[in-house]
Amino acid sequence: MDYSELDKVRRSTTPLQLDVVESFARGRISRREFIKRGTIIGQSMASISAVIAACGGTTTSPSASTGGGASAPAGSAGASAPAASGAAGGTIRVAAQRPKGALDPVAMVDLTSYGITAQSLEFLCTLSADASDIAPGLALSWTPDSTNAVWTFKLRTGVTWHDGTPFTADDVVATMERLVTAGNSGLKGVIAAGSAVATDANTVTFTLVSPNGNFPYLVSVFNAQSLITPKAYAAGTTLDKAAAGTGPFKLTKYDVASGATFVRNDTWWGGKTPLDGVEFIFFDDTGSMVTAYQGGQIDALVQFDVLSGAPLFTDANFTVVETPTTNHRQIWMRADTGAFAKKEVRQAFALTMDRPALIQSLFKGKAVPANDHVIAPFYPYFSDTVTQRVQNIDMAKQLLATAGVTDLKVTLQYGKLNEIPDLAVLLQSQAAPAGITITPAGTDNGAFYGAQWCPDAPADPPCSGAAEFGIVDYGHRPTPDVFLNSAFKSKGVWNSSQYSSAAFDSAFSDFQKAVGVDAQKAACANIEKVLNDDVPVAIPYFYNYLSGNAKTFQGVYTSALGQMFLSSASKVG
Amino acid sequence: MTRYFSRRLVLSLITLWLLATIVFVITNMLPSDVARTILGPFAPQESVDALNQRLGTDRPLIVQYVDQIRKLVTLDFGDSFVSQRAVLPQILDAVGRSAKLAGLALLITIPISIAAGVFAATRRDRKIDRGIVLLGVTSSSIPEFITGTILVVVVGVQLKLLPVLATPPPNADVPTQIRYLLMPAVAMAIVYFGYIARMARAGTIEVLGSDYIRTATMKGLSTTQTMRRHVLRNALIPTVAVIAVQIGYLFGGIIAVEKIFNYNGMGATMLFAAQHKDLPMLTAGVIVIGIVYMVATLGADMITAWMNPRIRLDADR
Numbered sequence: 022m023d024y025s026e027l028d029k030v031r032r033s034t035t036p037l038q039l040d041v042v043e044s045f046a047r048g049r050i051s052r053r054e055f056i057k058r059g060t061i062i063g064q065s066m067a068s069i070s071a072v073i074a075a076c077g078g079t080t081t082s083p084s085a086s087t088g089g090g091a092s093a094p095a096g097s098a099g100a101s102a103p104a105a106s107g108a109a110g111g112t113i114r115v116a117a118q119r120p121k122g123a124l125d126p127v128a129m130v131d132l133t134s135y136g137i138t139a140q141s142l143e144f145l146c147t148l149s150a151d152a153s154d155i156a157p158g159l160a161l162s163w164t165p166d167s168t169n170a171v172w173t174f175k176l177r178t179g180v181t182w183h184d185g186t187p188f189t190a191d192d193v194v195a196t197m198e199r200l201v202t203a204g205n206s207g208l209k210g211v212i213a214a215g216s217a218v219a220t221d222a223n224t225v226t227f228t229l230v231s232p233n234g235n236f237p238y239l240v241s242v243f244n245a246q247s248l249i250t251p252k253a254y255a256a257g258t259t260l261d262k263a264a265a266g267t268g269p270f271k272l273t274k275y276d277v278a279s280g281a282t283f284v285r286n287d288t289w290w291g292g293k294t295p296l297d298g299v300e301f302i303f304f305d306d307t308g309s310m311v312t313a314y315q316g317g318q319i320d321a322l323v324q325f326d327v328l329s330g331a332p333l334f335t336d337a338n339f340t341v342v343e344t345p346t347t348n349h350r351q352i353w354m355r356a357d358t359g360a361f362a363k364k365e366v367r368q369a370f371a372l373t374m375d376r377p378a379l380i381q382s383l384f385k386g387k388a389v390p391a392n393d394h395v396i397a398p399f400y401p402y403f404s405d406t407v408t409q410r411v412q413n414i415d416m417a418k419q420l421l422a423t424a425g426v427t428d429l430k431v432t433l434q435y436g437k438l439n440e441i442p443d444l445a446v447l448l449q450s451q452a453a454p455a456g457i458t459i460t461p462a463g464t465d466n467g468a469f470y471g472a473q474w475c476p477d478a479p480a481d482p483p484c485s486g487a488a489e490f491g492i493v494d495y496g497h498r499p500t501p502d503v504f505l506n507s508a509f510k511s512k513g514v515w516n517s518s519q520y521s522s523a524a525f526d527s528a529f530s531d532f533q534k535a536v537g538v539d540a541q542k543a544a545c546a547n548i549e550k551v552l553n554d555d556v557p558v559a560i561p562y563f564y565n566y567l568s569g570n571a572k573t574f575q576g577v578y579t580s581a582l583g584q585m586f587l588s589s590a591s592k593v594g
Numbered sequence: 595m596t597r598y599f600s601r602r603l604v605l606s607l608i609t610l611w612l613l614a615t616i617v618f619v620i621t622n623m624l625p626s627d628v629a630r631t632i633l634g635p636f637a638p639q640e641s642v643d644a645l646n647q648r649l650g651t652d653r654p655l656i657v658q659y660v661d662q663i664r665k666l667v668t669l670d671f672g673d674s675f676v677s678q679r680a681v682l683p684q685i686l687d688a689v690g691r692s693a694k695l696a697g698l699a700l701l702i703t704i705p706i707s708i709a710a711g712v713f714a715a716t717r718r719d720r721k722i723d724r725g726i727v728l729l730g731v732t733s734s735s736i737p738e739f740i741t742g743t744i745l746v747v748v749v750g751v752q753l754k755l756l757p758v759l760a761t762p763p764p765n766a767d768v769p770t771q772i773r774y775l776l777m778p779a780v781a782m783a784i785v786y787f788g789y790i791a792r793m794a795r796a797g798t799i800e801v802l803g804s805d806y807i808r809t810a811t812m813k814g815l816s817t818t819q820t821m822r823r824h825v826l827r828n829a830l831i832p833t834v835a836v837i838a839v840q841i842g843y844l845f846g847g848i849i850a851v852e853k854i855f856n857y858n859g860m861g862a863t864m865l866f867a868a869q870h871k872d873l874p875m876l877t878a879g880v881i882v883i884g885i886v887y888m889v890a891t892l893g894a895d896m897i898t899a900w901m902n903p904r905i906r907l908d909a910d911r
Contacts, residue, residue, distance in 0.1 A: 122676040122870065259678065277677050278688075278866055279761060279858040302759070302856070309856055316750040316758030465869040477627055 042072050044538040054401045058538075108592040112298040113574055115585060116310035116319040118438075119303040121470075122277055124260035126248045127203045130470065132496060132583030135245040136323050137275070137301055139584040140283050141183070141266030142248035145174055145193065146241035148586060152344065152578045154499065155241040159188065159249055159267065169232040174240075176223040180267050180290045182251055188267050190219035195252040197227075197240075202256065206507040206514055207244035207498075211236065211533075232534050234541070235500040242580050243499050269294045269588040279303060295576070295591035307439065314339070314571070321570035323583050326439040327384045333569060341569040343387065346497035346581040347397040348566055350444060351508065351558040352433075352490075353474075357519040359489035360431050365424040367556040371410055372417040373452040379561050382447060383440045388564035394552035395495075395504040396545050397563045401538065404546035407553050417455040430458045434491035436469030441492050444561070459490075474517050487517035497566060497581030505529045505548065509557060520557035602895050606888040613884045614666055614877075618659055621873045628675070628873070662877075671878035676870050681878045685863070689845065689882055692859035695760070696844035698772065698779040699786070704837060707787045708830065711794025712821070715829075718799060726791060734788025739850035742781040746854060749777060760855035778855040782848055786840055793836045797829035804828075827901050834901070838894030842887035 045055035052073060059069045120133040126142060129135065147158030160174040180188040197217035200208050211233055218226050229236060240247045250258070251265050260266075261275035269291060270283035281301040285294050302319060304310045307329035313319045315332065325333065333339050354361035354370065361367050376390040389398060392410055396403050421429065433448065435441050445461035452459050464472060471477060474493045476486035498504060507515040511526055528551055532544035552558075566581040576589035629645035646652040649672075650661065665671070671681035707730075714726040750758035762774040801807060802825060810820045849861035860879060867875035899905045 119866070123678050262678065276684075276858070278684075278863055282764075302761075304856055305853060309854070312746055312751060313759050313856065316746070317754065318757055318759045468869050468871070 041538065045072060046076055050401050050538055058401070108594060109295045110297050111592045112300055113296055113321060113570075113577070113587060113590055114300045114302060114319045115321045115323060115587075116304055116313060117301050117323040117583070119305055120277060123262070124275060125257065126250050126254075126260060127199055127205070127246055127256065129246060132324065133301070133303065136583040136585050137272075137281050138248055138260055139242070139245075139268070140270040140299055140587070141260060141264065141268045141272050141286075142250060143266070143268045144240065144242050144248060145176075146237050148242045148578070148580045148584065150578060150589070152342075152580060155237060155243070158241070159193075160240075163237050165234070165236070169234045169236070170229050172227045172229070172236050173220070174225045174227070176225065177290060178223055181288055183264065183266050183271050183286060183288075185288070186251070188249075189222045189252075190225045191222075192252045193217065193225045193249055194219050195254070196247075196249050199250070199254070199256055200247060203246075204514055205244070205246055207239045207247065207503045209514065210506060210510075211239060211502075231530075233502075234535070235502055238498075238500045239502060241499075242584055243497070243582060244503065245496075245582050245584070270299055273298075277303075289588075291588055294588050296587060299587055320574055321577055321585065322568060323579065323585050324439075324566065324568050327387055327567060328440060328443070330567060338572050339569055340572055341567060342579060344566045344579075344581055345389070345399060345563075346566045347395070347399065347495075347499075347501070347504075347563055348497045348581055349391055349395070349397075349495050349560050349563045350441065350492050351495055351560055352448070352492050353487070353518040353558045354556070355487065355489040355517075355519055356555070356557050357521070360426070360429060361489060363424040363426070364555060365420040366426055366429070367559070368554075369417040369420040369424070369426075369455060370452060370457060371556050371559040372413045372420070373455045373457060374410075374448065374559060374561050375412040375451055376561050378451075379444065379447055380564075383443055384562070384564050387567070388562040391560040391562050392549070392553055393556050393558070393560050394549045395501050395508075395560065396549050397501075399563075400501065400545070402532075402541040402545040404542055404549055406546050407549045410553065412451070414454045417457075421456060427456070428458070429456060430460070431490045432460045432462050432488070434462050434464070434469070434473040434488040436466035436473075436492075436494070437463050438466040438494055441494065445492060475515065482512045482516070482519070483514045484517040485519060487519070491517065493517065496583070501545075501548075502533070505532070509552065518557040520555065522551060522555060522557075525551045525555070598899055599892075599896065602892055606892055610881070610884055610888060611663070614663060614881060615659075617877050617880050618662055621877060622655055622658075666881060671881075672874045674867075674875045675872045676867070676875070681874045684875070685860075685878045685882050688858065688860045688863040688879075689886070691761075691857065692845050692861070694771065695775050695778055695782070695851075695857065695859055696841065698775050699782040699844060700837070700841065702779055702783040703786045703790060706783075707790035708794045708833065710787070711791040711796075711833070712798045712826070712829070714791070715795045715798030715802060716817075716821075723795075727795070730788035730791045732788070733784045734786070734792075736785070737850065738781050738785055738848055739854060741784050742778065742851050742854040745777045745781055758855070760852075760857035778851045778857060781851055781854075782844065786844075789836060789840070790833060793833045794830060797832050798825060801825050801829040831898050831901055834894050834897050838890045841890040842883070845883065845886040845890075 041055065041058050044050045045052070050058065055073070056069055117133040117136060118131070120137065121129070121131045124134055124138055126138050129138065144158045145160035146155040146163070149156040159177055159180065161177050163172055163174045165172050174193070176188070176190060176193065182188060194217045197212060198214060201212060201214050201216070211229055212227060213230055216228050216230070218228070220226050227236065233239070238244070249267070254263070254265070260272060264272040266286070267290070269286055269289045271286050273282050273284050275281045280303050283299040285297055287293065302313070304313070307325045310319065310322050310325060311330055311332055314322065322330070333341055354367045356362065356367070361370070371393050380386060380388045380390065390409060391397070392407060394407070421427070433445050435445050442461070442463050445463065449459040449461055473488045473491050475484040479485050495504060506529070507513045509516065509520055509525055510529055511521040525548065528544060528547035532541060532548060535541040535544045568579040568585070570577045573593055574590055575593050576591055577585065577587060579585045627642065627646070628649060628651040629642040650658060669682060671685070673679060674681050674684060677684065710726050714723040717723045746758050749755050756777050757774050760774050760778045762771045766774070807820060807824055810824050815823070845860060849865055851857070852859050852862040860883065864876065864879045866872070867879060
């Protein structure tokens with residue numbers, strides 16, 4: 022440890038940055054996590070490198086981790102410049118699940134819509150080229166004040182919309198106002214009307230409702246609806262009706278039933294993309310996508326499941342990208358009414374799950390067990406203080422007896438998406454020995470959300486018309502804010518279990534306000550404990566996100582939220 | 595003939611009106627708030643009410659019914675709830691795609707199956723007849739999704755002879771389009787071969803046993819002349835009726851085939867509309883398929899009347 026070098030950095034950092042530096046120096050966070058967190062809170066790469074060197078290490082692939090604080094040249098990270106090698110020209114054909122409907126950037130809820138809109142529209146913070154973290158997008162840099170309550174974003178200059186209009190801070194402010202009005206799941210309670218202010222044409226200042234150290238993630242690729250749209254976009258404007266964007270590709274055709282096509286945006290700020298265009302082809306199931314790839318009619322799959330996509334793992338001409346994520350399934354149980362209103366019944370059900378068996382059957386081991394809370398083991402603030410719940414049929418029976426429940430018969434609602442139908446059947450068989458009779462009831466996934474998970478009515482509180490028992494899919498988030506804010510906070514917009522807990526709301530509030538690694542970890546320990554005990558949802562696993570492309574293409578990278586970044590993609594040779 | 599045609603046309607229009615009425619009744623029986631469906635669960639109630647007012651879905655049912663019938667006459671189906679675009683061009687696109695697929699399937703099926711049926715009839719109870727009958731029964735008892743899947747795996751994936759997706763690239767020329775549509779068309783043709791061949795065989799056998807054919811043979815007409823002048827014209831009347839029904843069925847879209855080959859025809863369009871409560875699209879789809887059925891059966895009636903003068907004479911009386 023070179024204390025003299027370390028002290029130099031210590032003297033030049035803000036209190037928040039100092040906390041992260043100290044956490045790394047004392048071994049409480051990994052080097053990777055230090056780079057990640059340091060860049061998020063505005064620490065320069067030079068400063069990060071100095072700390073790592075002082076602590077006896079070397080920085081690796083700093084460009085891949087170039088986050089907010091470090092000013093990056095246009096196209097140097099994230100939505101990056103064209104690949105150095107590879108043939109120019111051509112179109113990549115991407116297979117994706119059929120989207121739900123029109124491409125409303127603010128209201129979209131499915132991964133395919135996320136992926137399509139992200140070809141034309143861009144985020145303040147995009148995905149780093151190694152797909153591990155956020156990187157400068159339309160924002161070139163971002164810095165918090167000492168309390169994490171005020172964030173200043175410097176925007177790229179020289180960016181234009183597809184129609185030639187200059188991109189300015191006014192577009193960002195108008196977008197944020199629309200997101201606030203729409204009750205965006207990631208930003209609700211974080212910013213309010215008037216929180217975003219254009220300080221000048223290329224600077225936006227966000228004054229948050231309360232301090233939030235993860236704010237850049239909430240205006241990044243990981244909050245899929247936070248795409249920046251033109252100031253002129255009114256609520257309800259859809260990309261397919263009013264094609265616009267600052268991104269590398271322009272939408273030329275969109276048919277919800279068949280696919281979407283894009284052509285290169287020759288005036289993109291990141292330079293000329295190697296590909297002439299992108300074609301999305303929509304499918305209803307992964308099996309058809311795999312067949313289409315084998316027949317040579319598609320080049321890439323945005324996402325596939327391990328069972329339907331089994332042939333791809335052994336295909337020598339296909340690159341499988343496997344990313345550990347916080348993707349998971351929530352088996353919600355209505356906590357306010359019905360068969361699961363008593364906590365003991367929910368705990369009993371959670372105890373029937375044989376998580377390792379589920380992971381092996383459904384993912385061939387490509388997942389990790391979850392513990393009925395959303396703080397995944399990958400998060401730096403994950404606390405291992407809560408004992409992992411394992412299958413215990415005897416205890417489940419005891420809990421049911423304590424609750425006075427005998428011969429429990431319930432219907433398990435689910436959407437037909439990836440492995441979920443198989444999960445429903447496995448849950449049925451695992452719960453049976455405890456005396457819980459489950460009837461799986463599957464519906465088309467597009468209709469499922471509105472019919473079972475969050476029905477139209479009653480609208481207040483949200484999701485109060487949800488079924489009493491069901492499985493819903495949740496995509497990856499680099500921080501748990503969206504999960505906690507939407508699915509568990511009282512009156513959260515995706516709170517299908519109608520869970521309401523003062524203890525949880527307080528713990529979540531503590532987490533949001535927490536400054537520093539130790540404080541966040543302590544807050545998360547409380548969250549884990551409360552959720553694991555109350556079990557408003559049972560969560561069996563966090564599974565790896567699987568995507569891939571034919572080896573005839575290079576430079577393709579994908580977020581775990583279905584956004585396939587193709588600005589650097591090119592044909593091989 | 596004109597009188598016959600007019601009567602059939604009036605009957606068809608009445609059928610279409612009944613169909614429209616049934617569709618309206620069924621779609622309005624569904625417990626659904628149209629504006630809420632469009633705007634989603636999180637939209638403010640004021641926006642939902644405003645949209646219902648704009649769409650006219652807050653009006654009394656009888657007013658909506660009269661309005662819908664009036665619009666149907668002008669083929670104004672409104673906008674899709676899902677894509678928020680005009681329904682008619684989307685439906686016409688889907689019908690166009692289904693027409694291509696159905697047309698190719700019929701082009702393959704009709705000549706082969708009629709020829710096989712008539713050939714089998716002329717060699718009744720011989721090995722070739724039994725072979726054709728067996729082939730027909732077997733092919734029509736294998737569902738399209740089995741045939742389609744086998745074709746995809748063998749012809750598309752293993753041999754890579756034909757594309758596994760049926761949608762051709764934009765602006766593809768006719769040979770390319772045929773190449774893309776060939777596998778699904780064959781999958782459909784295999785099933786319908788059995789139906790049509792058996793019908794043609796049965797009709798031909800019946801006619802071959804009739805007195806006037808015996809007379810024609812006795813007066814010295816060759817077998818070819820007898821077949822061409824007397825047998826086919828009478829034997830194929832029931833076959834024409836079957837083909838007309840199949841045309842309507844094929845235009846309506848074979849959902850299984852469209853799914854396997856990821857082809858966005860009428861079947862996939864209608865299924866998607868049903869799954870997403872897209873009532874304008876669903877209504878338009880049912881009506882358009884009804885029109886196709888009507889035109890196909892009307893055409894079959896006309897052909898039948900042309901082939902058999904007794905039918906039009908009966909109708910004219």
